Amino acid sequence: MKYKVGFIGCGNMASAIIGGLKAHAGIDASEIIAADASEAAREKAKETLSICTTASNTEVSTQADVLFLSVKPQYYETVIAEIQPTLPAGQIIVTIAPGKTLAWLGERLGDVKIVRTMPNTPALVGEGITGVCKNNLVTEDEFAYVLKLLSSFGLAEAIPESLMDAVVSVSGSSPAYVFLFIEAMADAAVADGMPRAQAYKFAAQAVLGSAKMVLETGKHPAELKDMVCSPAGTTIEAVRVLEEKGFRGAVMDAMKACTAKAKGI
């Protein structure tokens, strides 16, 4: 049996990607296979994604044209050692783990086509962004095909590999910081008397709309901020407190730690 796309590891990130492939890449569930060590993950994938699942990693690695390695980075070494001897000729391997460079992967996988990526979980709702680079065995046509697959769950952009650790921080991990921010804003609104469900809705929609303004107006974020801050108004009071508390410095320090961790994985 041949499958267009295979996954080794079918957890949070793989499930989000599979959702996009099925909805927007013209790939049928019957053309996708996933292996997972966890029976619960296999059952969930079968039920919610209607794809073929297996406990055998080599069943997937030997039958997929495009193979996503979607386990945690600490499992890459053992998974690669397991599948490497039987990889079919011409297969494209797509990695989604931080820190695993094309050089590191090439040393273990040998002369195979490798596309290194960093996606994020907003892929679940079709609003992901994925940084992508490749080794020199991947042709331009093959790279375009993989970019098309990755575009089925959001934006996908080719970047130099030297920027991949920065991508981990700015988009791979950043949904977590944004969720913290939304949670904190909602907590404050609850403290002001708003029902919790309504507080999440107002905070999240404000973040969504603000992000859209950055993307759609092309205006500098500082200009957009100035448009909100009326003289002697409410917003500038909040901005003053955020500056006093080192909001921007805290975000930059956090991202520096994230990038450093990505380099060291």
Ligand SMILES: NC(=O)C1=CN([C@@H]2O[C@H](COP(=O)(O)OP(=O)(O)OC[C@H]3O[C@@H](n4cnc5c(N)ncnc54)[C@H](OP(=O)(O)O)[C@@H]3O)[C@@H](O)[C@H]2O)C=CC1
């Ligand atoms: N979550 C995110 O926001 C993002 C994640 N990534 C990357 O995506 C990859 C997957 O992350 P995520 O989906 O969050 O992880 P999950 O833990 O949700 O999914 C990984 C799955 O792989 C299974 N697994 C573990 N070892 C093996 C093995 N040897 N063979 C087959 N399956 C195995 C796990 O089972 P068990 O639970 O039993 O260990 C689990 O079900 C990671 O490399 C991560 O860094 C990239 C960008 C964003």
Ligand SMILES: O=C(O)[C@@H]1CCC=N1
């Ligand atoms: O936390 C992590 O290591 C993964 C990589 C990017 C998002 N989650």
